[in-house]
Amino acid sequence: MSEGEAAARRIIAIELRKMLGRFYILWGSYPMAASAPLVAAFDVGWLKSALEAYVFSVPLYVIYLVAVLGVYFGLTFRLFGAFYRVATSRLGVRRGRWPGVISAAYFLGVVAMWFLSGGRLAVVFAAVYAAGVAFFTYGAVYSGFARPRYYDHLALVGFLLLFPASFVWSYAIQLATGLMWIYAGVKSLEEGYGGGQASA
Amino acid sequence: MEGARRLLDLLRIHGLLNGVKLGILLALYHIDGYVTFTDLQRALDLPKSSLHEFLDDMSRVGLVEYRRAVTDLGVRAVVKITDKGREVVKQYVDLVKGAAL
Numbered sequence: 001m002s003e004g005e006a007a008a009r010r011i012i013a014i015e016l017r018k019m020l021g022r023f024y025i026l027w028g029s030y031p032m033a034a035s036a037p038l039v040a041a042f043d044v045g046w047l048k049s050a051l052e053a054y055v056f057s058v059p060l061y062v063i064y065l066v067a068v069l070g071v072y073f074g075l076t077f078r079l080f081g082a083f084y085r086v087a088t089s090r091l092g093v094r095r096g097r098w099p100g101v102i103s104a105a106y107f108l109g110v111v112a113m114w115f116l117s118g119g120r121l122a123v124v125f126a127a128v129y130a131a132g133v134a135f136f137t138y139g140a141v142y143s144g145f146a147r148p149r150y151y152d153h154l155a156l157v158g159f160l161l162l163f164p165a166s167f168v169w170s171y172a173i174q175l176a177t178g179l180m181w182i183y184a185g186v187k188s189l190e191e192g193y194g195g196g197q198a199s200a
Numbered sequence: 201m202e203g204a205r206r207l208l209d210l211l212r213i214h215g216l217l218n219g220v221k222l223g224i225l226l227a228l229y230h231i232d233g234y235v236t237f238t239d240l241q242r243a244l245d246l247p248k249s250s251l252h253e254f255l256d257d258m259s260r261v262g263l264v265e266y267r268r269a270v271t272d273l274g275v276r277a278v279v280k281i282t283d284k285g286r287e288v289v290k291q292y293v294d295l296v297k298g299a300a301l
Contacts, residue, residue, distance in 0.1 A: 004226060006219075007223025007224065008226035012227050014239055015235060082230070
């Protein structure tokens with residue numbers, strides 16, 4: 001029985017790393033998925049006007065963003081659903097304390113950022129959102145199934161710092177975080193398809 | 201004692217006394233999707249022929265679906281748990297809990 005459960009954990013570790021890879025690539029592509037077709041739609045102004053006048057009563061970009069978010073969140077729940085099933089099962093291993101430590105340190109950072117941004121609420125909301133994303137993703141990374149890698153930290157610490165900062169300086173920063181996530185995704189998939197061995 | 205005996209019976213009836221087969225079934229239950237033969241082989245570090253034999257056995261008794269399918273890496277042999285396989289894992293989990301193993 002213990003041999004069987006150990007074998008199951010090895011298989012699950014590889015599949016979870018691949019899931020993490022898909023998750024990183026999925027959300028890394030979000031800034032591009034959200035902005036590129038939107039720019040194209042605005043370039044075809046007559047189409048936008050016609051659609052808004054005769055088809056939709058709400059602005060086209062709202063419909064577009066909701067549709068894109070729907071797809072992204074749907075896929076995210078699917079990915080994390082699998083992780084939750086494993087983590088709460090008999091096969092689950094004890095979670096490390098790092099997600100808690102990182103979150104606590106981060107909340108101190110949020111307060112600092114709030115002061116730096118001159119008390120802008122959007123920055124605080126962005127920071128809280130980033131903390132939530134990082135907390136759950138670190139939960140998966142430190143679950144004992146996947147091994148934490150430098151690209152996990154690159155993606156998640158980068159997101160924690162840059163996502164709120166994009167509300168202070170420029171939304172273009174989000175494209176940089178997107179690229180970091182895509183990089184982490186590619187490395188995770190390489191690791192998953194390589195049988196759990198991290199590539200250099 | 202009774203729980204342990206029933207657990208042993210369950211594993212014996214479904215040909216799961218082999219730890220690798222049990223591991224494959226448990227993993228497939230939790231992943232709840234297709235897993236490629238190549239990934240299983242990498243994870244378990246088994247010869248192809250042995251793994252193929254295990255999967256064939258499990259497929260014959262209806263615990264898994266074992267076939268070729270189009271994946272993101274091309275056509276590959278894939279495995280997925282069946283409803284019967286899910287039921288067996290649920291019984292396994294209940295019996296393990298009951299037997300406090």
